Amino acid sequence: MNRVQTELHRHLDVSLRLSTLLELAQARGLEPQSTSLEAFDKKVILRKPLSDLREVLSTFTLFQRVLDRPEVLERAGFEAVEDCWNEGTRKVELRFSPSFVSEFSKLSWEEVLAGFERGVKRAQAKYPEIQVGLLCIASRDYGPEFAEKTVDFFLKHQSRFVGLDLAGNEENFPCRIFEPAFKKAVKAGARITIHAGEATGPENMWEAIELLGARRIGHGIAAVRDPKLMEYLAKNRICLEMCPTSNWLTRAVPSFESHPLPQVLRAGVPVCINTDDPGVFAVGMADEARICREKMGMTEAEIELCHRHATELSFI
Ligand SMILES: [Zn+2]
DSSP states (O other): OOOOEEEEEEEGGGOOOHHHHHHHHHHTTSSOTTOOHHHHHHHHOOOSOOSOTHHHHHHHHHHHHHOOSHHHHHHHHHHHHHHHHHTTEEEEEEEEOHHHHHHHHOOOHHHHHHHHHHHHHHHHHHSTTOEEEEEEEEEGGGOHHHHHHHHHHHHHTGGGOSEEEEESOTTTSOGGGGHHHHHHHHHTTOOEEEEESSSSOHHHHHHHHHTTOOSEEEEOGGGGGOHHHHHHHHHTTOEEEEOHHHHHHTTSSSOSTTOSHHHHHHTTOOEEEOOBOHHHHOOOHHHHHHHHHHTTOOOHHHHHHHHHHHHHHOOO
16 A cells, blocks of 8 residues: 555544543542453443434543643643554644643643643654644634634644634534634634534535635535535535544434445545544544445545545645
8 A cells, every 4th residue: 555644633632542541530530440441441432323412421521531731631642643653644633622621621721732742742753754733623612702712822823733623513503603713713824624514514514614714624424415515625625524433423424334425525525534533433544444445335546535635635
């Protein structure tokens, strides 16, 4: 295989190795010392489609509670890059939400960024051939004013990030309400990717592109429902960062077989393959590739094309 494997959509703040998560949880008294890795896996890893979002919330909270000091963030950054390297990835964008990490820890956003950054740099010193970029996530769920605060933080440290993202509850917080914050970022030359069309329809994807300046879309499952949008994405080389396992587990698609990735790809839209939340779904790039081949009927050449899209449209 002579392709460069690139991943653009991987959340650093929910990427801890299961063994690390267990070790940290036990050290903090959040998990009994007697818990085995197998039992812990059953408890925190999502392996069947969700019937209710509350099922994963406790896992997300556990991540927030163990990412409580700079050394832990450094370790998380280091191990995430090392995992990517071991998966064969040579270019990766890792994203995190400073507010998600600081909610329990009360670390400053600066400390969060510096901690992750130290870990990433240490890993790059060990694996100099891997390219890594950080994306800053503004959370939808606290409303437009809070998102603007995150955009200001991003702009203050713009040289340390490769881009900006918006994530969270799409249904109650549509893209358009974040327009003022993102206009500011676009004006400052920020590269933008937006989680859209995962839980809502194509209109939220249009808003992400036209109002928020998105050059890439996280998920974008809804694109197939709008032929004009498909044409626009293909013509303007707007990349869809699709995450098959995540989309299946969160019920964004009813089955792997009905995942729109192959259809979108064959229509000429630049799409790429991603793991999203490896610490919650226990997936790596090889698992995603296998699903694309075995369940979604994609050829090796098509998977390779996805990696070429990711490499070409990376913000690094
Ligand atoms: Zn995501």
